[in-house]
Amino acid sequence: MRSGIVTIAGRPNVGKSSLLNALVGRKVSIVSHKPQTTRHRIQGVLHRGEDQIVFVDTPGLHRQQKRALNRVMNEAAASALRDVDLVLFVVEAGRWTEEDQAVFERLARGTTPVGLIVNKIDQLKDRAELLPVLHKLAAMRPYAFVVPVSALRRDNLDPLVDEILAQLPEGPALYPPGQVVAHGDDFTVAEVVREKLIRNLHEELPYALTVEVEHYERDEDIDRVSAIVWVEREGQKKIVIGENGATLKKVGTAARRELERQFGRKVFLKLWCKVRENWSDDPKALRRFGLTPDD
Structure with missing residues (x-):
């Protein structure tokens, strides 16, 4: 092989x-x-x-x-x-x-x-x-x-x-049979939420946000997940949330539906939006969010 x-x-x-x-x-x-x-x-x-x-x-x-x-x-x-x-x-x-x-x-x-x-x-x-x-x-x-x-x-x-x-060289398999992804479900959740944000927001805002999974609990028939959308300024937070929370709700619904398709089980997804000023230029924040050179 x-x-x-x-x-x-x-x-x-x-x-x-x-x-x-x-x-x-x-x-x-x-x-x-x-x-x-x-x-x-x-x-x-x-x-x-x-x-x-x-x-x-x-x-x-x-x-x-x-x-x-x-x-x-x-x-x-x-x-x-x-x-x-x-x-x-x-x-x-x-x-x-x-x-x-x-x-x-x-x-x-x-x-x-x-x-x-x-x-x-x-x-x-x-x-x-x-x-x-x-x-x-x-x-x-x-x-x-x-x-x-x-x-x-x-x-x-x-x-x-x-x-x-x-x-490619001859050699043993690097992953078990049937394994297609090499990252955990929490990473998938964060990335899917970020994708839906990118698709629902315009201009430069997608580059000023990241998503962090805060809590992940898996029951027999449902995954319960809470995640934070981090932005750099209060004005960006208002855009992400939208009028009466409409934008964040739309993003959450789209992300939940895709995650249920990917995971093959029910997902309860709760999103918050918070501000961390200039996180994209802060090495400590980048390490916290898993965006390091060793990632």
């Missing part, structure tokens, strides 16, 4: 989390159209027969590091490139940015084999454009393989898995 650890790397908002979810076959990492949604290293496990691939989704590597949170996210992404068997460098078909170039240069300094994944091929107006794009990208450096995919439509994923497995 073959098994190994594969890091998914790329600039923000290129589709890394969508690719992880598509490969694993269930939602492991939250997804939104806003850049820098992923803040942690998140592992999802793909079982194919006796073979096993442990995928590591990473925060998007980005140039701006205005706050401690940005620096921590970059360190989380960079550390996930070390001591792994393969890196998947995800780019967007027909688009190359300065941040793509920065990731390319970082990967070029390493010795880990890199496979190039050209994502979002479904967005090309003319598929005839794809071949020249692939040739151009493949000529930039030696890649272990180059595979075009659409994570959204799950196109061409089986050939990608074949290519990945061919690069």
Whole structure:
């Protein structure tokens, strides 16, 4: 059997989390159209027969590091490139940015084999454009393989898995059979709530909030969870709560429904919103919220 650890790397908002979810076959990492949604290293496990691939989704590597949170996210992404068997460098078909170039240069300094994944091929107006794009990208450096995919439509994923497995060493499984996620239910709750907040709030507010699970109690037929939405200013708290609590109630309902689908059991979810000034630039707060370089 073959098994190994594969890091998914790329600039923000290129589709890394969508690719992880598509490969694993269930939602492991939250997804939104806003850049820098992923803040942690998140592992999802793909079982194919006796073979096993442990995928590591990473925060998007980005140039701006205005706050401690940005620096921590970059360190989380960079550390996930070390001591792994393969890196998947995800780019967007027909688009190359300065941040793509920065990731390319970082990967070029390493010795880990890199496979190039050209994502979002479904967005090309003319598929005839794809071949020249692939040739151009493949000529930039030696890649272990180059595979075009659409994570959204799950196109061409089986050939990608074949290519990945061919690069992995022979060895024992790293996780038990059937285990798909490598994090606990409390982490899932916090991330799902944060995803619903991101989708219901606008502008920069999603970057100024985080979610902390305060209490988690599992009974036979229901999970009882309370969580805090932390923001940086009183004005942000009013926006998160909404008029007469409408926004926070909407977020809580959407999160509860998704968690019940994921867990297959009833969930009672209670949300509060509190202020911790400038938490995103406070190392102590980042450690408390699990957003540390060692995360």
